[in-house]
Amino acid sequence: MASFCSSVSMILSASSLIFSLLFIFSNNNNNCFAFQLHEVSYHMVNIVNQFPHDPQAYTEGLLYGGNDTLFESTGLFGESSVRKVDLLTGRVEELQKMDDSLFGEGLTLLGERLFQVTLSQKIGFIYDHKNLSRLGTFNHEMKDGWGLATDGKVLFGSDGSSTLYQIDPQTFKVVSKQVICYKGQQVQLLNELEYVNGEIWANVYMTDCIIRISPNDGGVLGWILLQNLREELVEEGNIGIEVLNGIAWDGEQNRIFVTGKLWPKLYEVNVFPIKEAIEEGVIEQLCLPMTYRFT
Numbered sequence: 001m002a003s004f005c006s007s008v009s010m011i012l013s014a015s016s017l018i019f020s021l022l023f024i025f026s027n028n029n030n031n032c033f034a035f036q037l038h039e040v041s042y043h044m045v046n047i048v049n050q051f052p053h054d055p056q057a058y059t060e061g062l063l064y065g066g067n068d069t070l071f072e073s074t075g076l077f078g079e080s081s082v083r084k085v086d087l088l089t090g091r092v093e094e095l096q097k098m099d100d101s102l103f104g105e106g107l108t109l110l111g112e113r114l115f116q117v118t119l120s121q122k123i124g125f126i127y128d129h130k131n132l133s134r135l136g137t138f139n140h141e142m143k144d145g146w147g148l149a150t151d152g153k154v155l156f157g158s159d160g161s162s163t164l165y166q167i168d169p170q171t172f173k174v175v176s177k178q179v180i181c182y183k184g185q186q187v188q189l190l191n192e193l194e195y196v197n198g199e200i201w202a203n204v205y206m207t208d209c210i211i212r213i214s215p216n217d218g219g220v221l222g223w224i225l226l227q228n229l230r231e232e233l234v235e236e237g238n239i240g241i242e243v244l245n246g247i248a249w250d251g252e253q254n255r256i257f258v259t260g261k262l263w264p265k266l267y268e269v270n271v272f273p274i275k276e277a278i279e280e281g282v283i284e285q286l287c288l289p290m291t292y293r294f295t
């Protein structure tokens with residue numbers, strides 16, 4: 001009996017070891033599980049309105065500030081700035097030029113203060129949203145400064161990796177972070193962010209895709225495919241434009257605005273579900289350039 005129990009115990013131990021190994025391997029070197037936390041939905045957009053956008057603006061951060069006003073952060077060394085922009089005309093109403101050594105990145109508005117991060121540095125800047133005067137600086141704990149957004153309580157940040165950070169806006173310490181995965185693969189290059197109705201939306205750099213993320217558990221809620229916008233701009237002869245980058249949400253009127261780097265237009269878009277089934281591998285090809293091209 002004792003040996004029977006011992007055998008059972010050994011089998012159970014072996015089983016739990018195998019289970020543990022399977023667990024480790026399913027949670028392999030990219031820290032992703034094969035399963036999705038949420039049912040993933042797929043959307044496209046059509047254009048509701050289009051507005052002028054400074055074609056010299058290398059858009060890195062975008063948000064809606066109420067009263068048909070946008071705030072925008074632009075990048076490139078020597079050309080970086082923070083701007084207050086009239087939505088309807090695209091006219092830049094206020095502009096704070098940054099030092100030539102700085103490359104402006106993500107921007108968000110919390111209360112009356114704008115927070116901005118910068119490329120390749122851990123320093124960020126705080127501005128008064130009324131006149132864009134600089135109020136101070138901060139240091140963050142992300143590996144780099146790419147995107148920022150807020151739900152009015154915490155700052156959400158991205159650094160070009162697959163990690164979505166939640167940051168205390170008082171201490172700038174990371175209070176939590178989540179690795180974002182789609183079908184067992186990390187979603188690298190999370191870029192410009194927006195808090196939209198309880199979700200975090202992120203541009204995936206080098207793609208025309210926005211990923212929808214639950215800030216509660218880091219699970220992927222869906223993908224929005226916006227290839228039609230850049231295709232239309234190219235068809236119109238805008239050959240110098242770069243990638244889609246910039247999401248702004250007007251929570252009062254539930255309007256979504258998107259633009260891109262050096263795009264002459266800013267679009268208000270309607271997001272609608274794709275009726276057809278998404279073929280295997282299509283999202284990976286369109287939206288996961290790091291995974292698709294380098295593995």
Ligand SMILES: [Ca+2]
Nearest residue numbers: 062193194247
């Ligand atoms: Ca944004």
